[in-house]
Amino acid sequence: MEAHALRLNPGDDLRAALDAALKQRGIEAAFVVSGIGSLRGARIRYAGVESAAVLEGDLEILTLSGSLSPDGSHLHISVSDGAGQVRGGHVAPGCTVRTTAEILIAWLPEWHFAREHDPATGYPELVPRSKP
Numbered sequence: 001m002e003a004h005a006l007r008l009n010p011g012d013d014l015r016a017a018l019d020a021a022l023k024q025r026g027i028e029a030a031f032v033v034s035g036i037g038s039l040r041g042a043r044i045r046y047a048g049v050e051s052a053a054v055l056e057g058d059l060e061i062l063t064l065s066g067s068l069s070p071d072g073s074h075l076h077i078s079v080s081d082g083a084g085q086v087r088g089g090h091v092a093p094g095c096t097v098r099t100t101a102e103i104l105i106a107w108l109p110e111w112h113f114a115r116e117h118d119p120a121t122g123y124p125e126l127v128p129r130s131k132p
Contacts (some may be wrong), residue, residue, distance in 0.1 A: 001106050001107065001108055002106070002107040002109065003033075003104065003105070003106055003107075004025075004104075004105045004106075004107055005102070005103070005104055005105075006018075006021055006102075006103045006104075006105055007100060007101070007102055007103075008037070008097045008100065008101035008102075008103065009097060009100070010040075010097055010098060010099060010100075011096060011097060012096070012097040012101070013093060013094065013095065013096060013097075014039070014064075014075075014077075014091060014095040014096075014097060014101060015073060015075060015091050015092070015093050015095060016093060017097075017101075018032065018068055018073055018075070018103070018105075019068065019072070019073055021068075021105070022068045022069075022070070022073075023070070025107065027107045027108070027109055028069065028070055028111065028112040028113060029067075029068070029069060029107075029108040029109075029111035029112055029113040029128065030067070030068040030069075030105050030106060030107050030108055030113075031065070031066070031067055031068070031105070031106045031108070032064055032065050032066045032067075032068065032075060032103060032104070032105055033065065033104040033105065033106050034063075034064065034065065034103070034104045035061055035063070035064025035065070035077075035101060035102065035103040035104070036060075036061050036062070036064070036101070036102055037060075037061045037097060037098075037099070037100045037101030037102055037103075038058065038059065038060055038061065038097070038098040038099045038100065038101075039058075039059040039060075039061060039079060039095050039096060039097060039098050039101075040057075040058060040059075040096045040097070040098040041054070041055060041056050041057065041059070041094070041095075041096055042054075042055045042059055042077070042079055042091075042094070042095040042096075043055070043091075043092035043093065043094035043095060044077060044079070044087060044088065044089040044090065044091065044092060044095075045089050045090040045092050046089040046090075047089060052090075052092035052094070053087075053089075054094070055079065055081070055087060057081060057082065058081070058082060058098055059079040059080065059081055059098075060079060060080045061077060061078075061079055061101060062078045062079060062080055062086065063076075063077065063078045063088070064076070064077050064091075064101075064103065066091070067113060067126055068105070068113070069113030069114060069115055069126070070113075070114075071113070071114055071115035071124065072115055072124070073091075074090075074115075074126065075090065075091035076088065076089065076090060076091065077089070077090075077091045077095070110130060110131050111128055111129065111130055111131065112128075112129045112130075112131055113126060113127070113128055113129075114126075114127045114129070115127070
């Protein structure tokens with residue numbers, strides 16, 4: 001495992017930037033260990049809901065974690081608004097960094113993560129495989 005600190009800049013799309021970081025490193029497996037920062041609006045998909053909710057305004061990232069694979073990321077986030085109300089769920093495209101996002105990633109160069117359809121859940125689920 002290799003730890004890597006990543007800072008995202010204003011205007012970056014959180015999910016797209018993490019997917020791009022994985023591709024740029026040529027790594028096939030990673031976990032987002034922690035993330036803090038701020039967003040200018042967000043799109044978060046809540047549990048059991050098909051489409052993402054749109055959150056407007058300035059938001060603080062309280063937690064960010066998940067897995068990164070060439071087949072797509074699976075990220076969870078919790079954010080708070082100016083009144084301190086907290087919302088959380090799956091990160092969807094459209095979470096735009098406001099001032100910064102500081103993220104700790106654990107690269108796993110000896111692993112390959114894939115997402116394959118799981119008949120039990122009906123979703124593409126993580127299939128971790130160690131490299132020979």
